[in-house]
Amino acid sequence: MTREPKGNPVVLDAPARAVLQVFRAKAGEARALDQSRCPVRDVLDRVGDKWSLLILIALSHAPHRFSALQRAVGDISKRMLTQSLRNLERDGLVSRQVFATKPPSVEYALTAMGESSLVPVVGLVGWASAHHDAIRDARLAFDAKEAAMA
Amino acid sequence: MTREPKGNPVVLDAPARAVLQVFRAKAGEARALDQSRCPVRDVLDRVGDKWSLLILIALSHAPHRFSALQRAVGDISKRMLTQSLRNLERDGLVSRQVFATKPPSVEYALTAMGESSLVPVVGLVGWASAHHDAIRDARLAFDAKEAAMA
DNA sequence: GGGCTATGGTCTCAGACGTAGACCACCAAT
């Protein structure tokens, strides 16, 4: 026992499993070849970045200028906004265009690739919003159990 | 020009856009109500964590013991592994089971919710692996342009 | 003119956070 095969149905469909297999293969191969230079992992690092997703989502609505973007995201510092935008621009997800107005303004917009990244992102957001109640409950239960321990 | 409406076709389908709308609504409402306590955002924080995704993916193959997990992920420190596992467990994505063997062993496995999280995760991984060539090229181009500036 | 706004950033500094590695207690095999 303690090892009973769980009865819950497989959640992943065939294409999802296929993608996972591809990922495992790439991860393994990359690790074998060149430790820590797995391409999928570094892309994930960027997408997984706290601010990048938020910026992408803000830009999904419309192009934004620097300070409009800062206001849209809410609690991001200029420093991190600059840095995240640089990374996003470097990765080709966001375009930067300077307008030679008196105080020069800069407009950031999603590129085609940036827009395409929204597809998996909304998947994630959808999952998150579908499960955040369950997660909150799990956290409460966990914290209660932990408090009981102490 | 510099402002021509881009001709690229809309990438998001209707359900995706709907999810995005929901996210924007939640984000806005949460920010209005209680700055920085947006539920979607904190779930995203966890999923977006560098190690959580890797752990989830490792566990998707089979349950792992602590040190097996560390070997599977590769370059994670015990400290971060412990911490990430605690968070994942707290959120109800991963279960922890202790076996009273002579050196007690601990087995971590995905819960049903953890498995369900793989669906959006593979979406992300799929996107990443589909685009990492383009991203690598974009980075090269960006770095070259930057070097030319200097 | 002096101060205020707003533009897009950069710079600095303190503090939070991640990492590597030692260490612990236990047991089996050598």
Add this chain to the structure above:
DNA sequence: ATTGGTGGTCTACGTCTGAGACCATAGCCC
């Protein structure tokens, strides 16, 4: 007795983040 393997914790160090000052420029108001 040493070595290795179990799951962690603890500490010391270094990196990264966030808040805010600062820059140059051009209105605007008084």
